[in-house]
Amino acid sequence: MADVNRGNRPLSPHLQVYRLPLAAITSILNRITGVGMTLAAVLIVWWFAAGAFSAEYFATVDGLLTSWIGNLILFGSLWALWYHMLNSIRHLIWDTGRMMDVEIVEKSSYVVLGASVVMTLVTVIIVI
Amino acid sequence: MGYRTDYARVHGHGAAGEGVGHWWSQRLTSIALVPLTLLFIFPFGRALGNGHEAFVATYSNLWHALVAVLFMAAAFAHLMQGLQVVIEDYVSTKGLRTALLIANTLLCWALGIAGILSVATVLFSA
Numbered sequence: 001m002a003d004v005n006r007g008n009r010p011l012s013p014h015l016q017v018y019r020l021p022l023a024a025i026t027s028i029l030n031r032i033t034g035v036g037m038t039l040a041a042v043l044i045v046w047w048f049a050a051g052a053f054s055a056e057y058f059a060t061v062d063g064l065l066t067s068w069i070g071n072l073i074l075f076g077s078l079w080a081l082w083y084h085m086l087n088s089i090r091h092l093i094w095d096t097g098r099m100m101d102v103e104i105v106e107k108s109s110y111v112v113l114g115a116s117v118v119m120t121l122v123t124v125i126i127v128i
Numbered sequence: 129m130g131y132r133t134d135y136a137r138v139h140g141h142g143a144a145g146e147g148v149g150h151w152w153s154q155r156l157t158s159i160a161l162v163p164l165t166l167l168f169i170f171p172f173g174r175a176l177g178n179g180h181e182a183f184v185a186t187y188s189n190l191w192h193a194l195v196a197v198l199f200m201a202a203a204f205a206h207l208m209q210g211l212q213v214v215i216e217d218y219v220s221t222k223g224l225r226t227a228l229l230i231a232n233t234l235l236c237w238a239l240g241i242a243g244i245l246s247v248a249t250v251l252f253s254a
Contacts (some may be wrong), residue, residue, distance in 0.1 A: 034210045041207060044172075045243040048196075051187070052249035055180035066177035074176075078169075085165060088158050095155065127173030 022109045030087045033080035040077035043070070078123055083116035150209060157206035161199070168199040187247055188254030196247045204240030208232060 020028075043065055050061035064070050090108055093099050099108060140147045175186040186192050211232045219225040 031214060034207075035214055038207060038211070041203065042239060045200075045239050045246070047176075048187075048243050048246035048250075051180065051183045052246035052253075058180045058183060062177060062179070062183075081165065081169070085162060089162065092155065092158065123169065123173065127170060127176075 023105050026109045033084040037077050037080050079120040082119040086112045086116055154209045157202050160202045164199040167195045187250040193247050193251040197244050200243040204236045208236035
């Protein structure tokens with residue numbers, strides 16, 4: 001059959017121009033933050049073990065965790081923690097079948113993203 | 129098994145043969161982690177970078193030690209379940225997949241117990 005409409009057809013979804021919908025981005029971010037926090041979990045156990053071992057060893061590990069690279073990892077993990085918690089609460093609500101309409105998912109995605117950033121900054125201000 | 133019908137043998141077990149056990153367990157640990165995380169991060173954040181004395185002062189307190197132990201137990205159980213699903217989803221090479229699943233289970237148990245034992249050491253030696 002001759003394709004009379006060649007070149008004038010919609011090309012969606014197209015791999016090179018396809019943008020993940022917000023719901024897909026927030027979904028994969030939950031996995032990324034969860035896996036990412038593994039590093040912080042190891043560091044924090046190391047910190048506790050060092051503290052139980054001796055004051056000298058604690059100073060070494062504590063110094064490492066509060067160095068610029070340690071602070072960067074922990075600050076990133078703090079955001080990951082808030083994001084993962086807030087988005088997972090949304091997942092728990094979805095598990096009951098509530099709040100699943102597209103517009104509500106779109107709105108709550110922005111709420112989760114915004115609140116995770118705000119809560120990260122609030123936590124840093126409180127503990128510093 | 130011999131007298132059970134085919135339906136009775138498979139009912140509720142799904143493709144993985146364990147029903148909703150894993151899914152449900154992950155929900156349980158996630159619910160537990162909401163209050164435990166909120167209780168854990170602030171004393172932890174204050175003790176971080178404040179020297180060994182502040183660390184000992186915080187975790188020789190029974191309340192803070194209890195929160196830390198419960199948090200670690202729930203967090204490492206949850207991490208183990210989560211990483212297991214990620215490995216199962218993305219690693220399809222059979223040998224590597226089995227090796228990673230074994231490493232995940234052993235390391236999460238080891239790290240969780242190491243963390244809990246460390247808090248207990250501080251609590252009981254203060």
